[in-house]
Amino acid sequence: MNDLVETRRMENILLVHRSKVVRVTLARYLKEHFGVLEAPDGDVAWQMLVLHHDIAAVIAGLDVSKTGEASWATSSRISGLDTALSGMDLLDRLRYNSLQRLKHLPFYFIGSETHIEEISKEAHEHKVTGFLFNGMSQEEVLAALNIQSAPPKPEPPPPVEEPASMTRLQRAGILSTILFKSGVERTFSRPGTRGALLMFGLNDYEGMIQRLGAKTAESIVDKFADLVQAKVETGDFVGHCGPGAFAISTRVSDLKQCGAFAKRVVRNLSAAKIAVHGQPMHISVSFSIACIPADGNLSGTALLNLALARLAEAKAAGGGQVQT
Numbered sequence: 001m002n003d004l005v006e007t008r009r010m011e012n013i014l015l016v017h018r019s020k021v022v023r024v025t026l027a028r029y030l031k032e033h034f035g036v037l038e039a040p041d042g043d044v045a046w047q048m049l050v051l052h053h054d055i056a057a058v059i060a061g062l063d064v065s066k067t068g069e070a071s072w073a074t075s076s077r078i079s080g081l082d083t084a085l086s087g088m089d090l091l092d093r094l095r096y097n098s099l100q101r102l103k104h105l106p107f108y109f110i111g112s113e114t115h116i117e118e119i120s121k122e123a124h125e126h127k128v129t130g131f132l133f134n135g136m137s138q139e140e141v142l143a144a145l146n147i148q149s150a151p152p153k154p155e156p157p158p159p160v161e162e163p164a165s166m167t168r169l170q171r172a173g174i175l176s177t178i179l180f181k182s183g184v185e186r187t188f189s190r191p192g193t194r195g196a197l198l199m200f201g202l203n204d205y206e207g208m209i210q211r212l213g214a215k216t217a218e219s220i221v222d223k224f225a226d227l228v229q230a231k232v233e234t235g236d237f238v239g240h241c242g243p244g245a246f247a248i249s250t251r252v253s254d255l256k257q258c259g260a261f262a263k264r265v266v267r268n269l270s271a272a273k274i275a276v277h278g279q280p281m282h283i284s285v286s287f288s289i290a291c292i293p294a295d296g297n298l299s300g301t302a303l304l305n306l307a308l309a310r311l312a313e314a315k316a317a318g319g320g321q322v323q324t
Contacts, residue, residue: 005224006035006170006267010172011029012034012035012036012037012052012054012056013034013035013036013055013056013057013058013059014038014045014048014049014052014055014056014057014058014059015027015036015037015038015039015059015060016038016039016040016041016042016045016059016060016064016090017059017060017061017064017110018040018041018059018061018063018064019061020040022061022110022134023038026059026110026141026229027140028138029138029142030141032149033142034056035054037052037055037321039064039066040064040087041065041085041090042065042085042087042090043063043085045058045060045064045085046085046090047079047175047176047179048179049094049102049105050175050237051175051179051182051183051237051270052143053101054067055105055131056105056106056260057105057106057107057108058090058094058106058107058108059104059108059109059110059132059153060087060091060107060109061087061091061107061109061110061111062086062087062088062109062111062115062116062119063086063087064085064086064087065085065086065089065137083180088119088122088126089125090107090125091107091109091123091127091128091284092126092275093233094107095126095127095176099157106129106130107127107128107129108128108129108130108131108132108144108145109123109128109131109132110131110132110133110134111133111134112133112134113133113134116131116133121135130144131144132145134145135261136206137218139252158302160194164185174222174225174226174229174238174239174240174246175237175238175240176239176240177239177240177241177242179239180237180238180239180240180247180249181240181241181300181301183237183239183249184197184300184301184303184304185301186301187300188292188298188299188300188303189299191297191299192297192303193292194251194253194292194293195249195250195251195252195253195291195292196249196250196253196255196258196290196291196303197247197248197249197250197289197290197303197304197306198247198248198250198258198261198265198287198288198289198291198307198309199207199241199245199246199247199248199287199288199289199307199308199311200224200225200228200245200246200247200265200266200285200286200311201242201244201245201284201285201287201288201314201315202220202221202244202245202283202284202285203243203283203284203286203288204226204241204284205217205245206212206243206244208220208244217244220242220281220283221240221244221245221246224283224285225238225240225246227244227268228246228248228265236248236249236250236251236252237249241304241307241308242308245311247304247307253291253292253293253294255289255291255294255324256284258291258324259289259322259324260290262289263287263322265287266285266286266287266290266322278291286311286314286315286322286323287311287314287322288302288307288308288309288310288313288314288322288323288324289310289322289324290304290305290306290307290310291322291324300302310323310324311323
């Protein structure tokens with residue numbers, strides 16, 4: 001897929017740039033042809049790419065790393081943690097992704113002619129689709145994207161149910177609390193939708209913050225979430241859902257299957273080797289499950305609240321529990 005003419009069945013273009021002015025200008029150029037999504041940095045862009053299945057292409061600045069992320073990640077590093085994404089990192093993550101909708105997504109860099117020339121060879125090696133230059137007119141931008149006209153957008157196809165399995169490895173990114181909640185609400189918005197929330201919480205998280213500091217404690221949660229994310233299936237997603245807690249939203253609706261999976265994960269997380277500043281730490285995890293239809297025909301918000309309440313019960317029972 002080398003141009004946007006072939007992707008017109010999809011809906012949005014994602015603009016990733018630190019400059020609000022650049023994003024607003026491009027949005028004005030494109031709004032007659034596509035919907036527009038905006039992200040100020042690569043980390044937010046990646047979360048949006050995971051969550052939105054209707055993105056037709058990405059236009060990104062060369063430097064879209066999140067300001068201020070690198071300092072604490074270096075000083076309190078835990079093995080395996082990711083650093084902020086640059087534009088080239090974002091392109092690389094797309095091209096090596098196992099999801100076909102991300103792997104072949106058209107990707108354009110925008111920048112000055114000097115900077116584009118400097119990174120052109122590397123970008124082509126990473127299979128960039130093309131380049132835009134600062135100061136291009138609307139006609140030049142549309143020509144570079146190979147948009148010839150603006151036909152009306154077709155109706156989107158009906159949603160396709162994902163297979164109810166949790167066995168294959170998928171790397172989708174850990175969503176923020178806000179994006180995870182939004183994803184859950186969208187997933188369970190249609191009456192009769194089946195699925196479950198499998199929620200994990202680190203025991204004594206408040207004490208961990210006092211001992212290690214908030215940034216290090218958050219990094220440990222991210223590390224655990226990353227380990228869990230490696231077990232999820234296409235169509236499932238992992239995200240934060242409160243202090244010291246994260247969850248899987250899955251289309252699996254069998255309570256016994258979810259419970260068995262939860263117990264295996266709790267055992268694996270309890271056995272995981274986590275070191276902070278070279279010192280090994282043992283961390284226990286509690287777990288809760290809220291499931292449709294076992295818990296009734298709930299909305300996404302109600303399902304999330306039920307899982308949170310059960311997680312609190314599991315922690316109150318002494319930790320290391322799976323509450324259903």
